[in-house]
Amino acid sequence: MVNIVVVKKVQAADPEQTPFGPDDPFKDFFEHYFGNRMPKDYSQGTLGTGFIIDADGLILTNNHVVEDASDLKVKLADDREFPADVVGRDPKTDVALIRIKTDDALTPLRLGDSDKLEVGDWVVAIGNPFGLGNTVTSGIVSAKYRQIGAGAYDNFIQTDTPINPGNSGGPLINMDGDVIGINSAIFSQSGGSVGIGFAIPINMVKDLLPQLRQGKVRRAYLGVMVQDVTPDLRRKLGLETDRGALVSDVPTDSPAAAAGIQRGDVILSVDGKSVKNSRELPLIIATKPIGKSIEINVLRRGKTIALTAVTRELEEEIPSADPEEAAGARLGLSMQTMTAEVANTYGLNRVTGVLVLQVEAGSPGADAGLEPGDVIIEVEQQPVNDVAAFQRIVGQSVKDKILLILVDRGGSTFFLTLTLP
Numbered sequence: 001m002v003n004i005v006v007v008k009k010v011q012a013a014d015p016e017q018t019p020f021g022p023d024d025p026f027k028d029f030f031e032h033y034f035g036n037r038m039p040k041d042y043s044q045g046t047l048g049t050g051f052i053i054d055a056d057g058l059i060l061t062n063n064h065v066v067e068d069a070s071d072l073k074v075k076l077a078d079d080r081e082f083p084a085d086v087v088g089r090d091p092k093t094d095v096a097l098i099r100i101k102t103d104d105a106l107t108p109l110r111l112g113d114s115d116k117l118e119v120g121d122w123v124v125a126i127g128n129p130f131g132l133g134n135t136v137t138s139g140i141v142s143a144k145y146r147q148i149g150a151g152a153y154d155n156f157i158q159t160d161t162p163i164n165p166g167n168s169g170g171p172l173i174n175m176d177g178d179v180i181g182i183n184s185a186i187f188s189q190s191g192g193s194v195g196i197g198f199a200i201p202i203n204m205v206k207d208l209l210p211q212l213r214q215g216k217v218r219r220a221y222l223g224v225m226v227q228d229v230t231p232d233l234r235r236k237l238g239l240e241t242d243r244g245a246l247v248s249d250v251p252t253d254s255p256a257a258a259a260g261i262q263r264g265d266v267i268l269s270v271d272g273k274s275v276k277n278s279r280e281l282p283l284i285i286a287t288k289p290i291g292k293s294i295e296i297n298v299l300r301r302g303k304t305i306a307l308t309a310v311t312r313e314l315e316e317e318i319p320s321a322d323p324e325e326a327a328g329a330r331l332g333l334s335m336q337t338m339t340a341e342v343a344n345t346y347g348l349n350r351v352t353g354v355l356v357l358q359v360e361a362g363s364p365g366a367d368a369g370l371e372p373g374d375v376i377i378e379v380e381q382q383p384v385n386d387v388a389a390f391q392r393i394v395g396q397s398v399k400d401k402i403l404l405i406l407v408d409r410g411g412s413t414f415f416l417t418l419t420l421p
Helices: 027-037 202-214 231-236 255-259 280-286 340-346 364-368 387-396
Strands: 002-010 042-052 058-061 069-075 081-090 095-100 122-127 135-146 156-159 171-174 179-186 197-201 225-227 245-249 266-270 293-300 303-310 333-337 354-359 375-379 402-409 412-419
Touching (some): 002 058, 069 095, 179 202, 197 202, 231 412, 354 387
Antiparallel strands (some): 002 042, 002 069, 081 095, 122 135, 135 156, 171 179, 225 245, 245 412, 375 402, 402 412
């Protein structure tokens, strides 16, 4: 484990920007009496942690530790200090690789297998909390696959091992002495540890390492919009399991469309690796080689189909209006048929379907998750081109209390289930 000292340049507020604007009558007064004390750019020091992964001086840490650093130093356990350079960063996963140069051989930590980690396993965190230096804390794994809103590639290990400011970038180690995660974040209202810490799984980091060594991370892209399989969706689609990623839309120019993936398919596996849910699919695809073929198994109308896709590189309020007629009143919905003129009025890209104008609180439509501005595209897997079609399909479905609805919201499509009153 190493301590990382980071110096970042902080830009002071522009003295020209006063509350009274450029014609501030007090500007000359302050410049005359306080000119030499007006705010200026300054340097700010921060602390973090990292760990050596090879004898040549490569060190893993968090991206947020070294981001925007103007000066970077690494202090070893024997108190020797070295200047460090950033080799590669990946803000999406909050991982960074830095390097120090020394003639002495360094002892790296061994990278383990985070997939073998189980809830309840004992783990140890090593870091530099509050600048105190090498500190060891212990605890157990509280949960796996945590989503905390940090980004599209959230997949954290949650632990009750005490982690505090300064621990960021340090190793999370199992009882065999292997690194199984990089400590990255804590949940706290006080700034100190409350027993809820998060670490990046080391297997995700190992997938990124070859690209981090090259200085840039490039990710593969499949091009599907997916969602989890809920119990209602599972029943409506006749699925035997709630595992997998349900495809809610496939852009026409995407690798997924070229491979033959269709809306309503459930992606079960990629290159033999099982897909547990919709959140796991982007993580799996992102680690695949760009421009290479991948094998995808999908479930389509009860049958498993094997498809081949070629990945590409990932590039990185509605105003009120008068509805034509209040429709779907018993569902708590006010709707309007989509046309090119309506789409232009509301700034929408889709010109077909039914636009939801209002949703009554506590109604079946609200319970289903519909919102004003949604465009209903399908009901019961039948196209809905106008309000009349919506009413007809709903009327024909009175024997089935749950309707399957496909919705476009802000350019993203997904399925909802609506329970009839």
